[in-house]
Amino acid sequence: MxxxxxxxxxxxxxxxxxxxxxxxxxxxxxxxxxxxxxxxxxxxxxxxxxxxxxxxxxEVKPLEAHPAVHTPAAEPAVTPDEALGRLKHGNAIYARGGANLMLPTMARIAELSQGQHPFAVVIGCADSRTAPELVFDCNMGELFVVRVAGSTVGREGLGSILYAVEHLGAPLIVVLGHTKCGAVGAAVDVAKKHTEMHGALQEMVLPIIPAVLEADETHPADLQDAAIRRNVRDIAGRLKRADEVLTERIADGRLKVVSACYDLGTGVVSFDT
Incomplete structure (x- = not known):
């Protein structure tokens, strides 16, 4: 070389x-x-x-042309309900303090180097206290995680989700928010107090503001918490219509999209199902 x-x-x-x-x-x-x-x-x-x-x-040899090879879309190894059940079971273990914190063996690492087959996509907040692999008692190779502050999804995030569903066969998408989310709190300040944020910080909170305004109409007394839950529900709802790959798989029963909220105080994840 x-x-x-x-x-x-x-x-x-x-x-x-x-x-x-x-x-x-x-x-x-x-x-x-x-x-x-x-x-x-x-x-x-x-x-x-x-x-x-x-x-x-x-010594360099000319490249040989290879015929185009179509890679078929991957099919889920488990059903959406089975994947959801695994997450609920894992969180129950985590919330009672019995989570498995064992690192993957070298054999498992070698196995994963050959390919991955995550059973769920988790769209989570970048908050350091909300690592999905820990919250759901999962190990390397089991979850396909997309994390941005506020659990929002841009075009790049959507591309990652589509890759996990279409090419890796993930049958479940979970949009995971959490209590006391700072990004949502910032969106509340921008919407209600007209707080000014600069540059990329402003861009970070803008997608959350519609959820804040919706929550303000129904739960103004506890606006931040209501906006957190409204935000992940809205994102899950939009994902169901975001791409024909997702809509087709949902219609065929091969994919489920749900929202959930993680309680920082108890460790419990509440699913909106």
């Missing part, structure tokens, strides 16, 4: 040392003498690199 720096160094003369320095490897290049001439050692180094490159390129 021809190294990137070797290739660029041969094509651009003496650029390789500069590239190495820019990428954090090696000292700053000093290829010129005080008189502005290249040193003999630099020229010798260039010649050596050029010879090595010529030899490597001579």
């Amino acid at each position: 021809v190294s990137r720096r070797l290739l660029l160094g041969a094509l651009a003369g003496l650029a390789a040392p500069a590239i190495a320095f820019a990428e954090g490897d090696g000292p700053a290049p000093s290829l010129l003498t005080r008189k502005g001439r290249r040193t003999r050692s630099a020229l010798k180094h260039q010649a050596t690199d050029k010879a090595a490159l010529d030899k490597a390129l001579a």
Whole structure:
């Protein structure tokens, strides 16, 4: 294999040392003498690199064209209800303090290197206290997790979800919020107190504001908690119509989309089903 720096160094003369320095490897290049001439050692180094490159390129074989291969969509290994039952059972274990915190064995790690088959997609908040693998007593390779503050879903997140459903066969999507969510609290402040947020922080809370306004009409006394639950319900509802892959699988009974809320104080997840 021809190294990137070797290739660029041969094509651009003496650029390789500069590239190495820019990428954090090696000292700053000093290829010129005080008189502005290249040193003999630099020229010798260039010649050596050029010879090595010529030899490597001579050994490269042309790529062979391969026919296009269509990969069929993966089918769920378990039903949506079975997947939901596993999550509920795992959370019950976690909430009573009996969660399995064993790390995966090397055999399991080697097995997962060959492929993954998660039984559920969890769209969660980035809050450090809400790791889905712990909350649902799951191990590596069992959950496909997409996490953003406020449990919102943008286009990139939707693409990740579609990949997990269509290509990995996940039969369940859970939109998981949690009590005392700071992102939702910030959205409440923006909607009700006209708090100003800058840049990406403003973009983070904007998708949550509709849920805040909806919750304000029914539960103004406990607005943050109501908005947290309204937010995940709204996201789950929109996901059901977000892409034909999801709508078709839901109609066929191969996929279920549910919302839920994790209580930081008790460890219990309440599902909206």
